[in-house]
Amino acid sequence: MAMNAKPDKQFRQTTNKNTTVLIVVFILLLVLLAILLFTCRQQKLSTGNKYKHDSTLNAMQIPAVKPADQIIEHTGYTLCFVPKYEQASWVAYVLRGNQLQAAHFDRTNQFMTDPLAKPHSADDEDYEASGYDRGHLASAEDMSWSATTMAESFYYSNMSPQVPAFNRGVWKRLEELVRYWSSAYDSIYVVTGPVLTDGLPTIGHDNVAVPQFYYKVILEYNPQGVRGIGFVLPNQASAATLKSFAVSIDSVEHLTGLDFFPKLPDDVEGKVESNLDVNDWLWTRKRARQAQ
Template sequence: MKHLLIAIFSITLSLSASAAVCNQHLDKGTPNDSDQILCRDGYAAGYNYQNKVSNWVSYHITKESVNAFYKRSNSFRVDKDLPDAFRATSSDYSKTGYDRGHLAPSGTMDFSQVSMQESFLMSNMAPQLPGFNRGGWKGLEEKVREWANTYSELYVVSGPIWDGNETYIGNGVYIPNRFYKVILDPNYNDAIAFILPHRKISSSELPSFITTVDEVEEITQLDFFSELPDGVENEIEAQAWDMW
């Protein structure tokens, strides 16, 4: 009985710690419940069982976290927290012409060994064309880190957009038609959003894809930053922060 109580207590502590980590990345609001919410050291994710890609990945970054550095892992791993039938695997991407594209970027998750390793879980990946993943998407990730250095802290949500005519790779991993990224500066209550077509994009093109958080919400049917006071949320989501 004593061992059982210790085991239950350990599980409770583990769940509490996991929830605390999740709250750090979701304290401005959870976009929606999705099929399963995954709590990681560097991000939280709302996973889509049908498409085998997360609907959203949310993370809180600071000037300190983006200036820390641990060696890149490059070890893609299946996410064992998901039911077997709904897991994406690294082999789903093999010889398809698509990159395993990070939703929460490894270059932003390198503030600890754990966060770096967890950024390579397949639940944090989406099929991305090489010219997209290594071009404009990477450029936007770098820009967000630059902004975190300037504005001290940011809340970021990234994810795929499916328009209904998508196909899949491997064992049912669906290819997004577009990708979005929304960024909130909590200190100045400003926000900016991007909707990028899934094609080869250069960093110089990124300003042409700036939009409002409201526009991303309308397309994705997600609700970002819902924990902000309604008046503040409505104001910042209706306009794009002039930060480029």
């Protein structure tokens, strides 16, 4: 019996050693598998959100900025404030359909001076008894996804004197269409504002300019491609279809002197901004069909 003790001991040691190696290998395989699964999941999430969270694309909506421009960033939109006209020359933001559907905050109707506008923005007295509406550039409904964005949509820097029948009519129809597109196309980039020129009539003690025209330019940027469309509307009542106001983005640039979507590659920007095919866009809306 004594002669077999040493081989038995060696056998047990070898067996224990092999078992330990197998356990270590098994643990390493589990760790590698976990890392692989985590990496695949992150890649999937990254791909799925590529056009929502990339920092470069989040700046896609900002027009080319000049050194003297007064750029103001609020929670839901960015604007370029022009003290000479007491309003913004453009307001830019990303409009996401799922964001609008996830939450909805009611209008505050609390119009406020913009604390970031220098030297100051317009105020209540400028519009009082003027005969003009305080027309939103970035629509309040577009900013209804949080209490903060809704409140900030009522800054006077986001307002422009609009003929009541225009503000509550064709301009509202266009805003509704743009929201429909944000749901139909997942998300879109919006730049909107007045056409500001010298010699415009003014209202109020701050001499707020009354524009003759307003514009909106829309960019859809997704994995399948890029397309854009512009609108120019006179500041007056109109029962015309929205299609009749559709123009190329290039034509809006020529009218306003602005350079839209400069973050796009030059070849893509040139093609998207010069071409217009209204049939590329959906024109049927849930609550209004005047655009058809």
